[in-house]
Amino acid sequence: MNTSIPLPLKARKGGPLRAACALLGTLALWIFLATALSGAAAAQELTDEISVVLSNGQSIAGMTDGSISTYVSLSGGSTVTLTGAEEITGLYIMWNKIPGQWGYTADGVSYIAGDKGFLHEYVALEEPAFQVVLTLPDGGGEITDLYAFSAGELPDWVQVWEEPLEQADILLFSTHSDDEQLFFAGLLPYYAVQVGAAMQVVYMTQHWDTVTRPHEQLNGLWTVGIRNYPIISSFPDDARSLGSTSESRETVLARAQSVYDEEEWILFQVQQLRRFQPQVVVGHDLDGEYRHGAHILNSDALIQALELSADPSYDPGSAQEYGLWDVPKTYFHLYSENQVVLDYDTPLDSLGGLTAFEVSKLGYACHDSQQWTWFTDWMDVDRAADIATYSPCLFGLYRSTVGADSEGDDLLEHITLYADQLAAKEAEAQRQAEVEEALHLAEEEALQKSLAKARAQVATEQARRQTAWLGAAAVLAAVILLILAYCRFVRRRRGKE
Numbered sequence: 197m198n199t200s201i202p203l204p205l206k207a208r209k210g211g212p213l214r215a216a217c218a219l220l221g222t223l224a225l226w227i228f229l230a231t232a233l234s235g236a237a238a239a240q241e242l243t244d245e246i247s248v249v250l251s252n253g254q255s256i257a258g259m260t261d262g263s264i265s266t267y268v269s270l271s272g273g274s275t276v277t278l279t280g281a282e283e284i285t286g287l288y289i290m291w292n293k294i295p296g297q298w299g300y301t302a303d304g305v306s307y308i309a310g311d312k313g314f315l316h317e318y319v320a321l322e323e324p325a326f327q328v329v330l331t332l333p334d335g336g337g338e339i340t341d342l343y344a345f346s347a348g349e350l351p352d353w354v355q356v357w358e359e360p361l362e363q364a365d366i367l368l369f370s371t372h373s374d375d376e377q378l379f380f381a382g383l384l385p386y387y388a389v390q391v392g393a394a395m396q397v398v399y400m401t402q403h404w405d406t407v408t409r410p411h412e413q414l415n416g417l418w419t420v421g422i423r424n425y426p427i428i429s430s431f432p433d434d435a436r437s438l439g440s441t442s443e444s445r446e447t448v449l450a451r452a453q454s455v456y457d458e459e460e461w462i463l464f465q466v467q468q469l470r471r472f473q474p475q476v477v478v479g480h481d482l483d484g485e486y487r488h489g490a491h492i493l494n495s496d497a498l499i500q501a502l503e504l505s506a507d508p509s510y511d512p513g514s515a516q517e518y519g520l521w522d523v524p525k526t527y528f529h530l531y532s533e534n535q536v537v538l539d540y541d542t543p544l545d546s547l548g549g550l551t552a553f554e555v556s557k558l559g560y561a562c563h564d565s566q567q568w569t570w571f572t573d574w575m576d577v578d579r580a581a582d583i584a585t586y587s588p589c590l591f592g593l594y595r596s597t598v599g600a601d602s603e604g605d606d607l608l609e610h611i612t613l614y615a616d617q618l619a620a621k622e623a624e625a626q627r628q629a630e631v632e633e634a635l636h637l638a639e640e641e642a643l644q645k646s647l648a649k650a651r652a653q654v655a656t657e658q659a660r661r662q663t664a665w666l667g668a669a670a671v672l673a674a675v676i677l678l679i680l681a682y683c684r685f686v687r688r689r690r691g692k693e
Contacts (some may be wrong), residue, residue, distance in 0.1 A: 239345040240345065241345055242345060245281070248277070250276055263341075273333050274331075274332045276329070277341070278330075284328055286320045286350070287321070289341070291316075291320070292407065295335070296313070298333045299330075300329060300331060301326055303327060307322060316357065317357075357423065360427055363473045365608070366476045367472050368478045369494055371481050372399070373412065376417070376559075383478065384397070384421065388422055390552065396424060398421060399431060403433050406565070407564075411425070413428075414426075421532040424542065433490075436576045439487040448484060449491050450615045452492060462497045466504050466505045470505055472522050475517075475525065477522075480492075481528060525598060530586065530590055534601060536606065538589045539589070539605070540552040557575055591607065
C-alpha cells in the first residue's frame, strides 16, 4: 500500500490552487516526494493535449478547469470521447455525485467501471488506447474533473483508492467531514503511516447538499495518508443539532435526538463494528467537544453499540453476515479516566520529516470551505501539545477487554496489528511445514535405513543358507565317494575269491 504523503492539491493551468494547502505543503513535501518517486518514469497528464468531446455538444470547461466547485452535468447515455496522438493508459475522474456503474470503450473494446462507488475514481485501462469513450449510466452523471494519463508512475495527487478494509486495527467514528483532521488531528497520519496500522474512517453524517465538502473530505484523507475509502452514512449534516458550551450536555443531546433517530445511529454503528472487527475504536468527546449535539449523539450511540455488537439477538442480519464482535479497546476524546497523551510533535521520516500534527494541518487545509471557521485559528499553532482546549492529543480508555494501559502513550498497547498477526500465522504455518517436512525426511531416512538393514539381514541369511547348502553338498559328495570306494573294494575282494 502506498503510504507516502502526496501534494495536497493539483495545480492546473487556468484552475485555482488551494493557497493554504500549497503554502503549508508544497515546499515541505517536494523533496520527499521527489525521492519517493525517483527511479520510476513519471506518467504524463494528457488532458490538455487530447481532444475531449461531449455528445451533447456542450462545453467541457467545467470539468477541465481543476476546480472542485464546477462540474458538467450529463444526461443518461451521454458520451465523453477522448482522442489523442499518444496512447491513454488511465483516466482519473472526480464525480460531483457517485454515478453508479458506467461503461467505456477503449479503441472499440467495451468495459464496465464505477462498481466500487468511489467519488474520486481512477480507471487503469486494460490496454492502452488512442481513443476512449465514456458512456454515462441511465441516470446520468456529473463530472467535476477529468484527467487522462500516459504510462508511468502516477503523480501522488491522483487518488487511487482501495476498497474499505476487511479488518481494521483502528476504527474512527468521525461525525463530520473535517472532524478527523481537527479533534483527531495527528491520529490518522501517525497510526496509518508511521505505525502502519490498518485505519478505517467512518463518517456519521454526509455532506451531499454541498458541492465541495465531499471532495475536500477525500482530498484531506488522501493528504494524511489514508488509502482505504471511507464509509459515509446516509444521515445528513443537520445544523439543528448544534449546541453551545452554555448549555448542558443533556439539553444538547436531547436536541440532537429530536433531529436524528438515535436507534438508527446505533444500528449503523453496530453494523460497522461487526463489519470491520476493529481492535481499537476511537470516538468523540462525550460532551461533544464544544457541545455539538451530533458529536454527543455519536459518542452516546457508540457506548450502546459497543455492547450490542456482541449481542446475537440484536440485528441478526449483520450478525449472520459479519459475525458478532466485542471491541477490545475503546477510546473517547478527552475522556477523563485512564488517560493517554499522544505525541504528535516529533518529526518522522515516514512523513517526510514533518510531524503527525503538521500533516493533519495539511489535511485540514484541504477543507477550503471551512477555513472561515474558528477551527482554523484553533489549528494555527506550531505544536499539537500547545492546544489546551479540546487537545487532539488527549484520550481516555473507556472500555477494554485486554487490560488497562500502563504506558499511557499509545492506543495500541496490548494490541497486535492484524498484519502482524497474519505474518505470525504465516510464519508459524511455514515453521510447521518445515517441521513436517523434516519429520517426513526423517521418517523417509529411517525407512530407508530399515529397508537397508532388512536387505542386509536377508543377504546374510541367504549367504548362511548358501554356505550350509554347500557344506551339506560337500558332505554328501564325500559320503557318495566313500560309498563308491567301498563298492569298488567289495567288487575287487569278491573277484579274488
